[in-house]
Amino acid sequence: MTVLAVDIGGTKFAAAAVAPDGEMLARTEVPLRGPESAGRTLSEVVRRITDRVAPDRLDGIGVGSAGPLDPRRGRVSPVNIPTWRDFPLVDALGETLPGRPVRLAGDAQCMALGEWWRGLTGPVPDGPAGRSRAMLGMVVSTGVGGGLVLDGVPYVGPTGNAGHIGHITVDPGGEPCPCGGVGCVETIASGPGMVRWAAANGWTGADARALAADARAGHPTAVRAFERAAGALATAVLTASALFDLDDVVVGGGVAAAGPILFDPLRRAIGRNTGLGFLRRLRVEPTSLGRDAGLFGAAALVLLQGGA
Incomplete structure (x- = not known):
């Protein structure tokens, strides 16, 4: 087939x-x-x-x-x-x-199911075929989306929409989101959300790609935009991990392609805010399969x- x-x-x-x-x-x-x-x-x-x-x-x-x-x-x-x-x-x-x-x-x-099937991680104790038993895949790009694979099966929920991690509220006093909510992860961590915040704070670049380049060069506003995004993503990741006892979080999408300027502050934020012992085994990695x-x-x- x-x-x-x-x-x-x-x-x-x-x-x-x-x-x-x-x-x-x-x-x-x-x-x-x-x-x-x-x-x-x-x-x-x-x-x-x-x-x-x-x-x-x-x-x-x-x-x-x-x-x-x-x-x-x-x-x-x-x-x-x-x-x-x-x-x-x-x-x-x-x-x-x-x-x-x-x-x-x-x-x-x-994206999550593809990583589970063709990419992803090294051995996980007791995991099926060495794969993660509980995995969250996140797409951080124009928007922020997510999907869960639990014991090799995508968990889609009763309506097919489980995993909308970009629409967890992380800032109740924050921006309105296109979804109708307020202060969603997507308003802070999506490419457009990061660019809006940076522009409001004096940055004069054109788009998320330029913002990433300036962050790599050490521009303070661009660096701070990525740190804010990482903080919002960390809150969402830890929330999902506490609920689903995750082995792995795999992050893809255009913003995630920025590499260490996103993943370094993301891992630091997760490390600072991890409380429960079982959360400490969580692995957070960029997609191994790219686009x-x-x-x-x-x-x-x-x-x-x-x-x-």
Whole structure:
């Protein structure tokens, strides 16, 4: 069985043909040029794969999408794609490969499952096949998302939206969040949130990539923006770890790609605030699969799980 994997993010769409052993037979990625182009972008990434891998070789479709989402109805309402509200994503993909099953989960849920399946950690005592028994995957990028894999199964919750760690409130007096909450992790630790704060405090750069470069160079406001983000993420990580007794947290996404300027203060903040003894074994690492983690996870929805 070879499957079409699709990863729907706030700034780009990606797709791949993935074999049962995890080999990517073809891969493509297309930037999202404004929310109004989402439908065209989806069609383009699928077409690029079916131009390279014959459609009759593709036995199913796995898709990870930014949320919120409704897997039961196959619909999505990504916060950062306002033109998609209650969008019938499963039906749209089903039309591209008629008769194939389509499995849907959150993009960060797929990132977590992909890391569990094809990447991740060294041996964990008593873990299945040496893998983490309880893992949180986080995507820190345009937004902040998360997904849980517990004993090898993605935990999606009754509505399919478990793992929305970016919408834990960490600053009750903070900024309004696009989700409707206040002071969410996403308002502080997402790329746009960091840039907004830095600009309000005198930084004059253009975007999150420039902010990361300035932080590496020691610009005090840029450094502080990453420290604030790390503090918010640490609070969310420790909250989730206390609830789910996590072995591992794996962090991906564009902001996470900044490397030590995020991970060093993140680990320091976790170390300062860890109280309960069982939390001290927690490992926090960058994704080992980079931009492919979500695609591997989307494929795994079909190849390993048989459904989300």
